[in-house]
Amino acid sequence: MSQGFSIPRFQLPALLAALGSRLPQWPHSLALATGLNAAAKFGLLPDDSLALLEGRSFLVEVLDAGGQAHFTYRDGLFRPLWKAPEAPDLSFSANLSAFLQLLARQEDPDTLFFNRELSIVGDTELGLVIKNMLDAVELPQLPSLPAFRP
Amino acid sequence: MSRLHVPELICPAGSLPALKAAVDHGADAVYLGYRDDTNARNFAGLNFDRKAMLDGIAYAQSRQRKVLMAINTFAQPGRVADWQRAVDGAADLGVDAVILADVGLLDYASRRHPELRLHLSVQGSATSYEAVNFAHREFAVRRAVLPRVLTLAQVETVIRNTPVEIEVFGFGSLCVMNEGRCWLSSYATGESPNTVGACSPAKYVKWEKSPGEMSTRLNGILIDRFGDAEPAGYPTLCKGRFEVNGDTYYALEEPTSLNVLEVLPEIAAIGVAAIKVEGRQRSPAYVAQVTRTLRAALDELARNPDRFHVKPAWQSELARVSEGSQVTLGAYNRPWR
Numbered sequence: 001m002s003q004g005f006s007i008p009r010f011q012l013p014a015l016l017a018a019l020g021s022r023l024p025q026w027p028h029s030l031a032l033a034t035g036l037n038a039a040a041k042f043g044l045l046p047d048d049s050l051a052l053l054e055g056r057s058f059l060v061e062v063l064d065a066g067g068q069a070h071f072t073y074r075d076g077l078f079r080p081l082w083k084a085p086e087a088p089d090l091s092f093s094a095n096l097s098a099f100l101q102l103l104a105r106q107e108d109p110d111t112l113f114f115n116r117e118l119s120i121v122g123d124t125e126l127g128l129v130i131k132n133m134l135d136a137v138e139l140p141q142l143p144s145l146p147a148f149r150p
Numbered sequence: 151m152s153r154l155h156v157p158e159l160i161c162p163a164g165s166l167p168a169l170k171a172a173v174d175h176g177a178d179a180v181y182l183g184y185r186d187d188t189n190a191r192n193f194a195g196l197n198f199d200r201k202a203m204l205d206g207i208a209y210a211q212s213r214q215r216k217v218l219m220a221i222n223t224f225a226q227p228g229r230v231a232d233w234q235r236a237v238d239g240a241a242d243l244g245v246d247a248v249i250l251a252d253v254g255l256l257d258y259a260s261r262r263h264p265e266l267r268l269h270l271s272v273q274g275s276a277t278s279y280e281a282v283n284f285a286h287r288e289f290a291v292r293r294a295v296l297p298r299v300l301t302l303a304q305v306e307t308v309i310r311n312t313p314v315e316i317e318v319f320g321f322g323s324l325c326v327m328n329e330g331r332c333w334l335s336s337y338a339t340g341e342s343p344n345t346v347g348a349c350s351p352a353k354y355v356k357w358e359k360s361p362g363e364m365s366t367r368l369n370g371i372l373i374d375r376f377g378d379a380e381p382a383g384y385p386t387l388c389k390g391r392f393e394v395n396g397d398t399y400y401a402l403e404e405p406t407s408l409n410v411l412e413v414l415p416e417i418a419a420i421g422v423a424a425i426k427v428e429g430r431q432r433s434p435a436y437v438a439q440v441t442r443t444l445r446a447a448l449d450e451l452a453r454n455p456d457r458f459h460v461k462p463a464w465q466s467e468l469a470r471v472s473e474g475s476q477v478t479l480g481a482y483n484r485p486w487r
Contacts, residue, residue, distance in 0.1 A: 049195050105167075108436035111471045114381055114405075121359050125194050125352035132195030135433045136165040136202070 007106055009117075010097045012064035021066035028069040029080035032060060036071075036078040039137065049133040050076075056126060057085045061093040090122040090130070105139070154455040156448050157417065158424035160218065160317065161441045164196045164431055169206040171438040176445030179216035181249060182206065183430070188236040189220045190273055191430040192347030207243055216246035220430075222271035223347045224252045234258050241266045249295070250274070251330055260289040269317070270294040273343070275330035277304075279311035286314045293317055295426060297329045298408060302482045306420040315423035320410045321440055322428020323473040324480060325349070326388040326403050334387040334402075339369045350386045357385075366390075381405070383473050407472035408480040411444075411460045414451055417482075436471050443467045 039045050053073040060069045070081040070088065094102075098117045101107040109131050112118035120127045161177035163169035172180045183189025185197040198206060210217050219240040225233040233255050240248045241263045248266060250256050251273035259268055270276055270285045272295040285291040293315040296305060309316050326332060332349075336342040339354045354369040366373040366385045373390035376382050383389045383405025392401045410417060410425065417425065427440050443464045451458050 046199075052194070105433070105435045105438075108433040108439075108471060110432055110473075111436060114383065114473050115470075116376070116378065116380070116382060119357070119359060119364070121357055124355040124357065128193055128352040129195040131433070132165065132193065135167060136195070138167060 007097060007100045007104055009101075011095055014064075017064050017066035021068075025068045025070070025084075026080060026082060028060075028062075028067045029071050032069045033071045033078040033080045040076075040078070044137045045133055046136065049129055052126070052129050056089040056123070057081060059084070059088040059091040059093075060099075061091060062096050062099060063093055064095040088122060090120070090126045092118065092120055092127070094118040154415075154418050154451065155421065156452045157320075157422050159320075159441070159444055159448060160424050160426040161437060162322075162427055162430040162432070163198075163206065163437065164191060164193075164429075165434065166198070166202045166206050166209075167434040168430075168432075168437045170209060171434040172441050173210050173213055173215050175438050175441035176449075177215060177441050179218055179246070179424070180206075180210055181218040181220050181426075181430070183220045183222075184236060184239075186232075186236075187226075187345075187347040188223055188233055190222050190271075190343040190347050190349075191220075192223075193431055194352060196431060203243060207245065211244075211246075218247045218249055218269065219243075219245045220249040220271065221255065222249050222251045222273045224273075224344045225255055226345060230254070234262075237263065237266075247293070256285065256289040256291065264290075267292050270314075271330075272297050272319070273330040279308045282308060282312045282314050282316075286312065293423060295319075298324060299328075299481050302413060302416055302420065305417075305422065305482075309421045316421070317424040317426055318410075318417065318422050319408055319480070320417075320425030320427060320444060321468060322408055323384065324403070324406050324408050325386060332388075338371055338387050350384070355385045405473050407468075409465075409468050409472070410479065410482065411447055411464055411468070413479060413482055414447060414460075415455065415458050418451060418455070432471075439467055439471055 040050060055074060057072045070084045072079055072081055094112065094117055098112050102109060109118055158178040160179045160181060161172035163172055163180045163182040169180050169182065183191060183197050185199055186192060207217050221233065221236045221240065237248060237255065237259045246267060247269050248259060249269040249271045250259060251271035256268060259266060268289060268291045270291045275297055276282050276285060276294050277297055277300060282294045285294065291314060295317045296308065298319050305318060333342060335349045339351060341348065341351055343349045350368055356367045358365040363375055363377055365375045368385050368387065373385050388402045389405045391398055394401045427444065429436060447464055
């Protein structure tokens with residue numbers, strides 16, 4: 001939970017979505033898969049939850065940026081999918097500000113869902129596993145350097 | 151006005167970060183459960199394994215906050231020992247109290263662990279002082295959580311006629327509130343909070359998007375359809391819109407959240423021992439937002455009991471996280487008896 005800084009609710013201009021969706025989509029997928037693998041490697045993601053993701057396909061769609069990340073989890077690694085599956089097992093779609101608020105633990109996914117700022121389509125239980133897995137991650141504390149002290 | 155007793159603030163923890171958020175933002179106690187069907191929030195990936203449980207209890211108790219363990223489902227045929235082991239485990243872990251609903255389990259806990267503090271869960275469905283006093287006489291229950299169906303006057307009647315501490319809900323999603331006796335989820339899916347520890351389990355839920363609308367289905371049953379700008383609720387039968395005699399509407403209950411800020415002075419004045427926040431299924435962000443807001447309100451009440459007023463900022467923070475974005479006083483101020 002950020003104390004001093006908070007991410008406002010915003011929407012990127014429609015032009016950007018039109019532009020963004022014409023760009024290649026694999027960099028998003030690769031970046032996301034790399035980040036998730038780093039979290040798994042540091043033991044932040046529990047094994048019993050990861051096991052439930054095996055072989056399933058995911059789509060994270062940033063609506064106002066026009067970006068899509070397709071990936072899967074196979075043999076212990078998150079992997080980008082070069083070819084988008086027709087119907088992923090689970091899709092999350094939201095605007096960039098909602099995803100940033102989720103990542104910063106500033107908003108609760110249920111809140112965004114009730115307010116129709118986040119949509120979840122596909123295997124609902126799989127979505128719940130992922131949500132609860134990410135909620136249980138203990139975020140590293142800021143280093144206690146003099147510069148960070150109030 | 152004599153010195154007001156401000157109720158304790160009891161906050162939900164579905165994960166270790168949520169527990170820390172509750173403690174850091176001013177909860178007097180947190181409640182949590184095991185990762186199995188002994189608790190009524192048995193959702194995939196939620197709750198505490200043994201290590202997280204140990205860490206969480208140490209985190210809270212080292213800061214002089216209490217940990218209450220919810221073992222609030224009903225022991226299933228042939229598996230009574232699983233629920234008894236859960237109680238034994240809670241006693242070993244040194245939690246400050248266990249929250250139980252099952253009469254058989256209350257009996258076991260009171261005999262096997264006479265030193266363990268027992269709370270009667272809302273799932274125990276005790277709505278009268280006779281029921282609360284029965285639990286006190288038979289099992290030495292020290293606190294009872296009242297179902298969300300009573301008016302404030304009825305809560306006061308219970309408090310005046312029992313030595314048991316009374317806890318009421320202060321904030322969170324509402325359902326039909328037939329706690330411990332609701333079979334709507336079982337009707338649709340064959341599974342319910344009482345049996346598997348989850349209402350409308352996620353594996354039965356489907357959100358279907360089509361242009362301009364979203365449909366919710368629970369085990370194939372159409373629960374509701376939302377326009378793109380319409381707020382959504384949890385996918386339970388009690389919150390669905392159904393066609394009844396030619397009209398389509400929320401036939402049982404609208405998606406809505408309870409919020410007692412406006413009646414906080416009355417709740418304190420009648421002697422409520424604690425108020426509870428619903429939502430172990432919610433994220434650490436929600437726990438932090440709600441705990442912080444209710445802590446501020448309770449502190450303001452302690453400072454200024456005669457001139458307490460609800461700040462708009464509290465209401466807007468709570469409205470933001472509410473299911474259906476509605477806040478009501480629930481049954482507390484309803485005229486019916």
